[in-house]
Amino acid sequence: LELGELDTPVATVDLDAVERNIARMQDYCDEHGLAFRPHVKTHKLPAIAHMQLAAGAVGITCQKLGEAEVMQAAGIRDILLSFPLVGPAKAERLAALAGEAELSVAADSAAVANGLSEALARAGVEVGFLVELDGVFERSGVQSPEEAAELAELVDGLPGLRFDGLMTYPTTEETGPQVRAAIDAVRARGLEVRRVSSGGTPTFFTNHEVPEITEVRAGTYVYGDRTCIANGTVPFDDCALRIRATVVSRPTADRAILDCGSKTLTNDAVEDPAGGDGHGLIVEYPDARLHTLHEEHGFVDLSACAERPEICDVVTIVPNHACAVTNLHDEVAVHRGGRVVGFWPVAARGKLR
């Protein structure tokens, strides 16, 4: 079966490109003595997680407990849950999972630490804890070295939790000073910081500049997208996730309508100003502008194109944001050189809790 025989719209994954992307990031980490812990939020596929581990990753990162449950069920043992787990239902599930896998969690509050500790202690299991430091996005995370130290000290005294170190995101010029100040404050309370986890695809290759970082997380690099092309982390040829779509209408000379809208591509913009506007790069018609998406319609302006697609033609799209796109697809058609080698269910898709 060749890609050209697939009905559209369809999400396709180039396994050769995935392997190149995995090798590029793993090589960097190996060269700099960094542990690599890929984030599965991008692919949500057990098979690719296993490829990442086989290449040398120390474990994986999950954003949702439901993702971790899928990955553990697929035989993966070392999992960091990087999103704060709140409430008794999730604490119970974490405790159950901790009996089957080596888990760590990150959070920024006593409330979350206390809630997890209770359930974990009752189950007689232990989970590593990373204190989250806020980064340039001003998202979650403690706001000062003192807050970090205070939470570390609390966690150190809580049954079921083991203070392991610090987590932040993404790695920027501020990360080094911030991490060093937090380490100093934690050490001043007599605690050891064994692990400092940072990451993000856009600044991936700067992690070695902060010697305190021990572990790097990244997700998007494995597929690449227009944002990755723009920030230079994944070249166009290695953008592994692409959407094949059909021209279903050519109402005017300058307009084509594709069978991929926001329910196939999302409305996410390219996150880098150099990445261009619109909703995706049309590989065969780089001068075409996919300027508007309705739920199922993709609006293409062809006015700048010398060659133009006909109705019923199929085109290939590199999406703006791979992680969001994969989340819309129940399965991906996996191929090597255009030959389909499988249809993989996106097993951790839709695991919102």
Add this chain to the structure above:
Amino acid sequence: LELGELDTPVATVDLDAVERNIARMQDYCDEHGLAFRPHVKTHKLPAIAHMQLAAGAVGITCQKLGEAEVMQAAGIRDILLSFPLVGPAKAERLAALAGEAELSVAADSAAVANGLSEALARAGVEVGFLVELDGVFERSGVQSPEEAAELAELVDGLPGLRFDGLMTYPTTEETGPQVRAAIDAVRARGLEVRRVSSGGTPTFFTNHEVPEITEVRAGTYVYGDRTCIANGTVPFDDCALRIRATVVSRPTADRAILDCGSKTLTNDAVEDPAGGDGHGLIVEYPDARLHTLHEEHGFVDLSACAERPEICDVVTIVPNHACAVTNLHDEVAVHRGGRVVGFWPVAARGKLR
């Protein structure tokens, strides 16, 4: 089970509100002698489609063949496929489905009509055909009365297809003149226009102003969202689809982080300038601004709020765009007055083809 006992994030549907929304639109159609053909793209749930039919709808509208297959499998017989079906795989599936249900399709080209005709004729089935007229969105649809008449004439001569009439979207001030001109051109070729399908939630209550319209389609009205509140078609109390989310971090006095990001709410904006900015209305804290979404993080600015939520508190969100949100959720928690009466799988979710 009460809503307050559900883990988050979770999509909830208020059945009483759904019934009020269905009644409001059906009453309008009954009053004006219009056939109502709700679009299932919003809920993707067989149970709600059956509620719409029980209230008086003549059939349903689907955007995707996969949605139609799910609905037919749930016992629904009269289905309009409003999106152009291209390619032999879809033509074969349409032909198979046409043996089990009463189908109609819409398209704007000879290429699509010819492709469908071949497969339908081979299977010995007949499907109604509506010629799509382009509307204010400049999307798909023929561009002139002459083009409409030409395609109608072609379809009239094709085996497996039966020319039924015209389809457009949405109903606006231009719809009346445009539809009348197309009807005149089609009639000039000796063909009868038995059916004129128009619609859209925002301008729903104007359809009677175009006497040529025989049938109205609308989807979003059944759930409502911030766009519907802004355009006045669904009041706040009748916004049936809501997301319950937990405050997982309170890093600063003015900031809360929720466990709902773009993978729970989408990045879709409110489509009406009066609808406000941000990514959703937080019911309990109307002065809070859900200003940014990452994939799993919702960033809330509390600076304008007198009362502020604590970490672990649960809030309720009316989303910007209901149709896009439901597409992210494998199931919805259905309730009446806060008492959960079921968890319904979003059966037609992810049916992209």
